[in-house]
Amino acid sequence: MSVQKLIASAMLAAVVVSGPVYAAEARVLPDFTQIVEQEGKAVVNISTTQTVRETINAVPEEFNGDPFFEFFRRFAPPQQQERKERSLGSGFIVSADGYVMTNSHVVARADEITVTLGDKRTFKARLVGSDARTDVALLKINASHLPVAHIGSSANLKVGEWVLAIGSPFGFENSVTSGIVSAKGRSLPDENYVPFIQTDAAVNPGNSGGPLFNLKGEVVGINSQIYSRSGGFMGISFAIPIDVAVKVADQLKSEGKVSRGRIGVAIQELSPELAASFGLASPNGALINSVEKDGPADKAGLRAGDIVLKIDGQPVESSADMPRLIGAMRPGKPVAVEVWRNRARRVVTVVLAELKDEAPSIAEREFRQPQKPAEPQGENLSAIGLSLVELTPAQLKRLGIDYGLLVRKVSGPAERVGMAAGDVIVGVGSEPLKNPRQLREALNAARKGGTVALQVLRRGVTLFVPLTVEEGK
Template identity: 50%
Template sequence: MRIFKPYLAAMLAVWTLGVSLMAHADLPDFTPLVESASPAVVNISTRQNLPASRGGAMSMPDLEGLPPGIREFFERSIPQMPQGPGSRQREAQSLGSGFIISADGYVLTNNHVVADADEIMVRLSDRSDHTAKLIGADPRTDVALLKIDAKNLPTVKLGSSERLKVGEWVLAIGSPFGFDHSATAGIVSAKGRSLPNENYVPFIQTDVAINPGNSGGPLFNLNGEVVGINSQIFTRSGGFMGLSFAIPIDVAMNVANQLRTDGKVTRGWLGVVIQEVDKDLAESFGLERPAGALIAQVLENGPAAKGGLKVGDVILSVNNQPIIESADLPHLIGNLKPDSTVEMNIVREGARKTISVKVGNMPDDDSIAASSGSNAERSSNRLGISVADLTAEQKKSLDIQSGVVIRQVSDGPAALIGLRPGDIITHLNNQAVGSARQFQEAVKDLPRNRSISMRVMRDGRASFITFKLPE
């Protein structure tokens, strides 16, 4: 066997080298993409006048926590306002990125990059600076459209975020910490992500390194097409942690086209409060699996109410597009034109049915304001609560037709699931509750060791919860 050791070692070395070369050959070469796309990527800086501070000195951006070299770079690069008795106002600056979508000077970026700015400057790849005009902005999608006075500008190629696949290579170009035209690469980690307080954007999640200053910059696929606008990062340290989120270009261009033609954005609206369908809720509503959007509240005189949707309906699809997670519903409805009619597949009281609803126009203020109250009587029950009928004034103030108010909570299932005095119960076990007497009868018939749904209103917000009564 000693004779074969050198031969085996040589063969192993050749095989290892071959595997290494093959792995290297499978990695993409981003240099042509960067060379062709970089000229259309711009740096965006803003200036905002702030109320005068005591002493009139200007306030620098918060640079604490940055590495010394980067902090020194910012301190050299950001102009200082004169200090002293003659100074009357402070200024705040911000840095971000953007990209040119038309040769006559239209630029896309994030709304949060230019929000409240008194002056917006766009720096091109040739280092020339241009004052930009804000054509319009949409805070709900965090998209802003700018215009600079220039011609024959280089432009990006626009792709389709709909055709983007998880695992696909993507590349970002932007100005992290003010370093122009920095390129970082990674893959698409997920699609259709919903983030807190971001109901109308199905974000693209990537592991591309994104840092402050990248906001508003383009996300490219390997064909050199823009598939998203880099918008947010998830971080506990203030820096990149492997979770970046981009606005799909299909969503961004829909917004940009409306801003360009109308100066504002209109989107579809149902007028419902929805919640996720978990395993227990799916069981209680007779669904085969957790999916869809459960309607917890229907706004009076809203599109959903006029179309016949009811509390407790579970929307499974819109125009044959399935609702897998509840967040899919606002994404789909928001992209529809107001006054368009949609076909919805729903589950109501355990039965499937199709319903047509005319989509409304989302109001400027889509918050839901309501109040809750409490009032008298009724005995305790196996849930461990005492309830009372709602007065006419309570029904009017809460904008509901029926329900009972919890007067007292003792030890029992109700306490375990977090119910408390003042909560309003409108549905129990998929049935509307019209009075305290009806509630008591419904409690007697509740099944044991099976998921039971209950619709509860608290502080004007309604949601379904589930619980089980033990054997």
């Protein structure tokens, strides 16, 4: 054998030996045909009709001010007109006797709901219940011996795993798209109770409410939203984990509504700087920045500055985890809440109250800007960029606090961390502020690059701001 052939043979052997074990498997794409044939029968098309009433002026607006048309306007009052709005979505059958799961936004405010099966049969559907917070709805049609989708578990889903979406994008029934799980536990704005599954399976308007399958043919999610700047699919879609959806559907079926727990606190994300100021090695947990008076947390002894680490033994990695964990529990349940306070762990038992839709949150309370005191006692902390004044008793009473320092001017380090004129400093770390000397002592103790967590009242909401005291200041 020639030298060239020996070298080529050795190089080929090296590639075969050193290459990853899964390289050959990666070249084989999954076959979705069996899943579509077996599970696609349980996917349905949902169409809704809503009656919209609107007011129409008898005289067109472009003739406003014209004396001739103004004469007729007096004797031709605005008229009410009705029109029908129709929308499309998807869903899937979860019981042979006609229960169907879909998105809440698909059937919201619908006067009439029609479900079309894969065999083209149509049924009028009854709304059993819907939950806007998780975007899950349960419907019932009068039918029997229906094909049923097999429910899996989203907890076992892995990032990178193949998934399959079936639905009716733009009204094209039983359309099939595939992709992989891009991420798990995604938090979206104004969506506090769902750890979304992110996928790159093509999802478009009309796919909402349809199932997301794994390669076993099990439903692992409900397709709910897309991220788009154009209105169409851009490679990012979100699904509700089926574990969350099933719990919601069970409550809707048995009670017609969803009951959620609450403890009456406002929380914020824990940054590395804030974590360091409280003596935590890592920014894991949810920082309590205010506690509702006489609420469950207040009665249990929780307070602003506590950092929630675990709820009923389940870790709280970020502030987004806390509403999900608390909200998934029933009111009246005693819950063990592990917190970090004064550089030590402790466990507090809180009895959950019920979350009411009409109950205003702490963040929604009215705030009145404190007026300038007649004879304020100033506090100039130019080293950190703060000019402060004490609030008068009348201002303290109006704001519902015992003591506070109003920020009049801000610059330097304080400005860089986001403090602004009009903020009121009400606490240092987990301790309520009682006088300016307490603030000065905390800042002195944090010299040479240390961080102080200032509890600030801003437009009726309290939050913690990490202020780093620069070395030599």
